[in-house]
Amino acid sequence: MLSRIPLATRVRSAPxxxxxxxxxxxxxxxxxxxxTPRTASSATLTKPKPPVxxxxxxxxxxxxxxxxxxxxxxxxxxxxxxxxQTWSRFHHVWxxxxxxxxxxxxxxxxxxxxxxxxxxxDITPIHVESKPEGMLVxxxxxxxxxxxxxxxxxQENSYxxxxxxxxxxxxxxxxxxxxxxxPPTVTYEQVMQDDELGLFRxxxxxxxFGFSFxxxxxxTLEDTEKLSExxxxxxxxxxxxxxxxxxxxxxxxxxxxxxxxxxxxxxTYFTDPCGLQLFHLLEHSGGSGGATLLVxxxxxASILKELHPEAYDILSRVPVSGHAGGEAxxxxxxxxxxxxxxxxxxxxxxxxxxxxxxxxxxxxxxxxDPALVEDWYNAIRLWHKGITSPDAEYWVQLTPGTAVVINNxxxxxxxxxxxGKRRMCGAYIGIDEYQxxxxxxxxxxCINENQERSVWSPLL
Numbered sequence: 152m153l154s155r156i157p158l159a160t161r162v163r164s165a166p167x168x169x170x171x172x173x174x175x176x177x178x179x180x181x182x183x184x185x186x187t188p189r190t191a192s193s194a195t196l197t198k199p200k201p202p203v204x205x206x207x208x209x210x211x212x213x214x215x216x217x218x219x220x221x222x223x224x225x226x227x228x229x230x231x232x233x234x235x236q237t238w239s240r241f242h243h244v245w246x247x248x249x250x251x252x253x254x255x256x257x258x259x260x261x262x263x264x265x266x267x268x269x270x271x272x273d274i275t276p277i278h279v280e281s282k283p284e285g286m287l288v289x290x291x292x293x294x295x296x297x298x299x300x301x302x303x304x305x306q307e308n309s310y311x312x313x314x315x316x317x318x319x320x321x322x323x324x325x326x327x328x329x330x331x332x333x334p335p336t337v338t339y340e341q342v343m344q345d346d347e348l349g350l351f352r353x354x355x356x357x358x359x360f361g362f363s364f365x366x367x368x369x370x371t372l373e374d375t376e377k378l379s380e381x382x383x384x385x386x387x388x389x390x391x392x393x394x395x396x397x398x399x400x401x402x403x404x405x406x407x408x409x410x411x412x413x414x415x416x417x418x419t420y421f422t423d424p425c426g427l428q429l430f431h432l433l434e435h436s437g438g439s440g441g442a443t444l445l446v447x448x449x450x451x452a453s454i455l456k457e458l459h460p461e462a463y464d465i466l467s468r469v470p471v472s473g474h475a476g477g478e479a480x481x482x483x484x485x486x487x488x489x490x491x492x493x494x495x496x497x498x499x500x501x502x503x504x505x506x507x508x509x510x511x512x513x514x515x516x517x518x519x520d521p522a523l524v525e526d527w528y529n530a531i532r533l534w535h536k537g538i539t540s541p542d543a544e545y546w547v548q549l550t551p552g553t554a555v556v557i558n559n560x561x562x563x564x565x566x567x568x569x570x571g572k573r574r575m576c577g578a579y580i581g582i583d584e585y586q587x588x589x590x591x592x593x594x595x596x597c598i599n600e601n602q603e604r605s606v607w608s609p610l611l
Contacts, residue, residue, distance in 0.1 A: 383584030426582025438571015448506035
């Protein structure tokens with residue numbers, strides 16, 4: 152049964168599972184070796200101590216005190232020996248393409264200047280030298296071109312083999328109904344501070360848990376809109392830019408009714424569903440009901456993968472199309488005619504990065520493989536059972552002054568039926584705008600506070 156699965160687990164298997172109770176207590180240092188010499192040529196910057204709530208990938212497990220790594224060269228690759236058992240290999244053409252000297256990589260715009268297509272595929276370095284600050288490579292050139300690659304950068308970007316064992320997904324905390332004991336929360340005053348530390352805490356909550364409350368929000372449209380814009384510009388859709396709506400069916404969507412809404416993600420009819428969704432209840436008078444439902448789609452997916460791997464595979468492969476057709480003036484469908492799977496994964500790491508599910512907006516399954524029809528219906532029944540399980544459902548009665556922001560690519564939302572006058576406002580924000588702001592704040596507080604972004608930044 153779903154209720155027997157531990158509260159905090161992961162979509163990917165890992166030796167240790169984290170609880171929501173200790174997740175906010177831990178602090179992980181930036182992904183750089185602190186023992187690496189800080190020189191101008193190595194381009195490693197003095198890094199601030201991260202805030203206690205910020206959790207970054209752990210450093211790759213190699214430090215250098217006296218000895219520098221061993222390098223060797225063959226006709227196609229450079230090999231680096233980090234210790235007696237661990238090596239990284241880099242193709243010559245890859246290294247030349249990733250030179251970040253000012254002639255090859257613009258130091259201000261952070262864009263490649265080198266013409267990749269002029270690099271001979273069989274290029275071979277003239278000389279490779281292991282230096283304290285990095286690997287110095289001399290290339291065949293009439294101008295005597297040299298490239299210096301910092302050791303920490305080579306560790307972070309090693310691909311043969313990858314040295315970064317901790318995936319970006321690993322800082323996610325998966326949760327069920329017991330999250331109600333300690334939901335991630337910040338205050339409006341913290342978020343609006345000029346130093347942006349409270350904003351960083353808010354977005355870090357969203358990154359880790361998929362949602363976060365903001366308390367003490369003034370109950371006005373203007374202040375709620377300013378709160379939304381702290382993250383990025385608001386994404387305008389057929390529903391407008393910043394919403395202010397009641398149950399008047401002014402739009403052709405059941406959200407504009409008093410009906411109950413099951414757990415779903417928004418915009419399954421878009422090629423690019425909106426990333427974040429912010430809600431703020433301004434008023435509910437003369438009635439009752441209207442509780443908000445939140446479900447961690449990654450949590451339910453992790454359980455499905457463990458108990459019913461065949462169903463998980465079906466939901467990861469079979470595309471589902473959606474539509475928004477309730478208004479005569481517009482009709483939305485995704486660019487891919489067959490749609491997209493319910494569970495979407497990174498092609499390289501196979502990490503789950505997006506849940507797309509709204510059974511109400513689902514179009515006709517006319518492109519499904521006939522051999523998979525029964526398996527697919529069985530899979531969505533298991534998925535539905537998971538997202539409606541009491542173990543997965545977090546119900547909360549929103550009140551004026553408390554806003555909630557959710558990651559629409561991870562957390563499903565819904566509501567109970569209600570009566571009376573219920574006025575809600577909110578906005579969509581693109582996933583890329585959110586990730587951009589989070590990256591900038593991570594850089595500010597955890598990587599190179601008050602310093603110019605390095606061409607060797609781990610974010611590039």
